[in-house]
Amino acid sequence: NHSGIGMSPINRFALDMKFINFLPPNEANDELFYAEEERAVKKDNTFSFKNKRYEPEADLRSKKITIRFNRNRIDRVIVYYRNHRVGEARILDPVANSRIIRGKGGSR
Numbered sequence: 373n374h375s376g377i378g379m380s381p382i383n384r385f386a387l388d389m390k391f392i393n394f395l396p397p398n399e400a401n402d403e404l405f406y407a408e409e410e411r412a413v414k415k416d417n418t419f420s421f422k423n424k425r426y427e428p429e430a431d432l433r434s435k436k437i438t439i440r441f442n443r444n445r446i447d448r449v450i451v452y453y454r455n456h457r458v459g460e461a462r463i464l465d466p467v468a469n470s471r472i473i474r475g476k477g478g479s480r
Contacts, residue, residue, distance in 0.1 A: 406443075
């Protein structure tokens with residue numbers, strides 16, 4: 373027992389269980405605990421991270437994005453724009469990227 377509250381910490385925690393809201397199962401829940409960094413997306417719709425070039429799934433040219441990644445496993449880079457999950461970035465394929473026709477309106 374904890375002398376200040378007269379009960380064990382786990383029993384005290386159990387009293388508050390009705391006030392705790394648990395997240396529903398979701399594939400992105402782990403990402404809540406990932407590290408975050410901001411990046412600027414270049415005009416060719418790529419950004420740099422750990423000396424590699426990446427492409428987001430959406431057209432985010434000339435935008436500021438937030439990326440999330442697990443510090444222990446940097447094999448996934450997740451892109452967020454304005455606090456919305458855009459998706460997983462992929463390592464740049466320079467040949468495919470060079471063949472994309474880009475118009476003034478920003479469409480790919």
